[in-house]
Amino acid sequence: MFEALETGKNLTAEEFKDYREDLRPALLEAQFALAKRDYPVLIVMGGFDGAGKGAVVHRLNEWMDARLIETHALWMHSDEEESRPYYWRFWQRLPPRGRIGIMLGTWYQRATYRAMAGLLDDAGFELAMRRAVDFEQTLVADGALVIKLWLHVSRDMQRLQLSQEAPRQQQNPRVPGDPEAWWSTRGEPQHRGADPVSNLPADPEEWWRRYPQALEVSERLLRLTDSGEAPWHLVEANDRYYRDATAATLILNAMNGHEPGGTASTHPVKFLPEPGGQPTVLDHVDLSRHVPRDEYKLRLAVLQDRVQDLFWQAHRERRSLVAVFEGWDAAGKGSALRRLTAAVDPRLYKLVQFAAPTDEERAHHYLWRFWRQLQRDGRATLFDRSWYGRVLVERVEALVPESTWRRAYSEINDFEAQLVEHGCIVAKFWLHISKDEQLKRFKDREAKPHKQYKISKEDWRNRKKWDDYSLAVEDMVANTSTGKAPWHLVAGNDKKSARLEILELLCEHFEQCLGDRTRRLRDRA
Incomplete structure (x- = not known):
């Protein structure tokens, strides 16, 4: 989810100045x-410590009339707040x-840090996220x-x-002076009776060490709380100028x-990002990769044998693949x-190709036509085009309102989460x-x-919207x-x-999901 937010987007000081001249009066x-x-x-x-949330809020108060803005930083919780239900303070x-x-320090904060500290199990975290969504x-x-x-x-x-940020401890009163206040050297919470929100690590190295854990919790948070009524807007924050201009x-x-x-305008003002003006996650794909024909034939045979074994392994374990x-x-x-x-043995899969929905399909929720194609346990469903049309072609061609395709991110994540919870192996390429x-093709x-027969006027028309589709793919991957x-x-x-790369990635994902014992198949291959 976060790889699309580490692509190197940036603005120079002069570019930022130009954006500021437009953004401030607007x-x-x-x-x-x-x-x-x-x-x-x-x-x-929302976001990690060190991402610049405070700096963005400072910028907003600078650019707008601060007299008409109420900024709340909920770092410490008073006795008055703790003696009442949690949402009273909000x-x-x-x-x-x-x-x-x-809001700096929101209704997401306590559950997030407690989950990171091992003080909140999955069920408790999901309940807290449902409370947040209900509140919003x-x-x-x-x-x-x-x-x-x-x-x-x-x-x-x-x-x-x-x-x-040397003066950070003075700027942010919820961060204690003791770098061991939250985590012990063994990685366990130091004070289990305390609220971890008030006992966060001040040592940057401790945050760095806990970063993968924070990523995992954050991904779950975003998936569970992104909704059409109150969607998350993801901002790449490595560059302060790009971060501030994008947030504004x-x-x-x-x-x-x-x-x-909750209805959004179909003609929002656009200053940033300009399509094609910043690197996207697709720009980091190495298109120079090449495989000689002789090597291709040898590797293809090995990988196809490996795929066949894994499909049968999944069948025996009654695990379904959704690819x-x-x-x-023309890709x-x-x-x-x-x-x-x-x-693959044809008895083990169904290949489904999708185009524009039929009248019957339009009469149902857009996910209906995909639900009805799912195969029973042990068989694979291969989707040539999929439910992602809602956030790709339907978005770019304005076939649905913006609020509808934005809501689809959470609907898709929920759909795929249900597949995974059932035991399906979900792979997306x-x-x-x-x-x-x-153009050459x-x-x-x-x-x-x-x-x-493979080329049509629609293909040429879609090509003219390359930058719009690139932006849609960027958002799709990020969300x-x-x-x-x-x-x-x-x-x-x-x-x-x-x-070869698709077969290799599919095998690796299969093995990861099926368990360690399937890696023996790879070793034999």
């Missing part, structure tokens, strides 16, 4: 317009209609605009940020597009699927090719009669790549390399 205008409206705006700041700080409230939906139903920002920094950047733009677009009841194949037009999905199915390679299809259902971005300029 934010003030939106803020003054809000003063005449009958609903409040609540900005929820109800006390809600902004009135026509004003903006900013209560506010939204009354007309409030809830804007949730999640600021993400890489592991090394977090350590750098925390180590560079997201807030501005949300305020300009809001109507009570999703998405990618650019090679069909040929990759043929190399996969060539290795995006075949990526360059724009030049796509399009022309080849037009020139060869036996390939002309739906999870530990149990990850996205695999496959370099497809060389078709032979792509076929």
Whole structure:
């Protein structure tokens, strides 16, 4: 989920200055317009320590009229708060209609840190997240605009940020002076009776060591609490200029597009990010990969044997595979699927191809047509195109409102979580090719009669929206790549390399899900 937030997006000081000249008056205008409206705006700041949440809030108060903003930093909990139900402290700080409230230290914080400290089990964490969602939906139903920002920094950047902020302990009173206040040297919570929110590690190295654990908890938090009514907006925060400009733009677009009841405008103001102007997760795919023909034949045979064994192993263990194949037009999905199915007994899988929904399918929820294709335990379902059309083509072509495709992220994550909980193995592949390679393949299809059925006017029309689709893929990966259902971005300029990579990744994911004993199959291969 977070790989799309470590792509190196940045702004120079001069670029940031230009954005500021546009954003500042626009934010003030939106803020003054809000003063005449009958609903409040609540900005929820989430993310890791060291991501710059405080800096973003400072910037917002600088660019807007601070007299009309209520900023609340819930670092320490008073006796008065602890003697009442947990959400009392938040109800006390809600902004009135026509004003903006900013929350630092929110209803997510206590459950997050307790889960990291080992003080809250999975059931307790999920209950806390349901409480948070219910609270937000209560506010939204009354007309409030809830804007949730999640600021993400890489592991090394977090350590750098925390180590560079020398006066941080004075700036942030919830961080104690004792670096061992939260974690002992054995990695166990030091004070189990205390609230871990008030006993966080001050040592940057301790945060760095706990980073993978924080990632896991954060991924679950985002998956469980992202909703169409109050979606999370993920912000790459390694670069402070890009972070501040992006956060401000997201807030501005949300305020300009809001109507009570959760309906978003179809024409939000756009300053950032500009399509194609910043690196995306796809830019990090190495398209130069190449496999010689002789090597390809040898490796393909070995991998297909390995795939066949793993499919039968899954069948014996009554584990189903749900594999999703998405990618650019002419990226090679069909040929990759043929190399996969060539290795598998047809009795063990069903290959399903999807296009535009039929009238019957339109009469149901959009996930209905995918649910009904799922195979029984021990068999695989291979999807050539999938439920991700809702956040790709339907988004880019404006076939559904923005609120609908944004809500789909949480719906998709919930759908895939149910598959995993049942025991399904979920693997998702995006075949990526360059724009030049796509053009080459399009022309080849037009020139060869036996390939002309593969090319249409719609393909050429989609190509003109390459940047829009790139942005949609970026958001798709950021919002739906999870530990149990990850996205695999496959370099497809060389078709032979792509076929091998897909088989290799599928085998590795199979083995990871099936257990250690299946690795013996790989060793024999």
